Amino acid sequence: MNNSVKKLVEAVSVDKLKADMIIIAYTGFSNQYRNINPRVCGFLKLNFAGSKTVVLRDNVKIEVPIEAIRMGDSILKIFSFPNSIEKLTRVNHKLIAALKKRGMLSFSVIKPNCTKITNTGKENNQRALRSILPKKDRQRLAHGVELSNKLVERVRSCKLQHDQGTSIVENLMDKARSGQVCIQEIENYVETVVRNSSTEAMSAIINLRASDQTYSHCIDVGVLFQHLYFTHIEQKKKRSIFQTKNQALLGAFLHDFGKSQLPKEILDSKVRFGSDSKEMQMMRSHPYFGAKLLKTMNMPDSIINMSLCHHIKMDQSLNTSYPSKISYSDLNLESRLLALVDIYQALVGKRNYKRSWTPPQAMRYLSALVGIEYTPEIWNLFFRLMGEYPIGSLVVLSDDSMGFVMNVPKEEEDLLRPLVALIRNAEGKNLKNNTLVDLQIENNLSIKSDLDVLDILNNNALNEFSELKIVA
């Protein structure tokens, strides 16, 4: 840390606190904050409402809102204070006495000679903190800006490609319904997507706009599967079961090809079918129809299995698990991953009969199904690559600014702290240049909540994202 940073933010014990210092984090506590009892839990929730905390729970460090702490947690840090609790952050003699009494032992503070900065508004304060970032953090931020702008550029150039894929799938299914199967067009499309390495950018598009339940669903599932699968294979230096990347993407695009054997009225229905209805029985046959059709086309087993197995769940007594004759334990990693991607897309894609879920809501929902619908192993793989806040999620930071999530933190980093490109500042004003916040280095900020892009930006989220001009 360089000298100017030392001057601005400093770690101090309770005995070294001085009037007019500003506490930006509580970092050390007496024993009563280990394994907390109901009294301490209630005290913290009441007095630090709206703040964030890092706790040790079951030997794992996690960051949670103070409202989510539980008995038995050990408190490691309290930070990201709302303005309403200024009495606990602006130091005076009364506060020092209260902190000693309560066993609050150490803090990160801004020293008095720097308080002018904090009085000029949250945004200026942020800028001032940033201007004195250590060199390695400034370099990291510059790298983040470069990567984020590249992603934006790729999303912009992939928008049309995504739409084109949707109409190719629709055309393919329509023709197959009348008995003609010609896959040349989709093979050419696969070739273009693989050649342009478009799958990461196209996966971000999934989180930025609504989709239909059949045709763009196939494109969304295909590109997300391909992106996650090959990232995993490359990171872990594993062998793919597919002969080529094209084969994997083709298989994922065709996972619902069996739906081409169902009447179009069922596929495009605006109502949800009852679980015992005739229509639902027909829907449940599509993995089998798909596998049969792909076999007649001489597709390899790796592709046939993607169609046959993508609705099989760990708990096969669930009525969402079919066909019933195949057991989850027979599924390879590829089919397990595809099945999970298929559910994720179904949650975030907009259906005619239900509202879509935000990507972070979908991740939270899916985490509750581990051990029921899929194994912890496949969930961990998926979660690690998607993140707590998938790329394109719209989030509000602790200073009330709002922005898009731009990356998934690396394996050794905190998943709750991605890069965020701001679109509105803390006062709710739209920004022309989108400041990038790297939450791994800007510890005084955190994600407060996530929003539905469709609620906030209507159908314009994808355009807003692709027009971002990201700056440090």
Ligand SMILES: [Fe+2]
């Ligand atoms: Fe399906």
Ligand SMILES: [Fe+2]
């Ligand atoms: Fe599907």
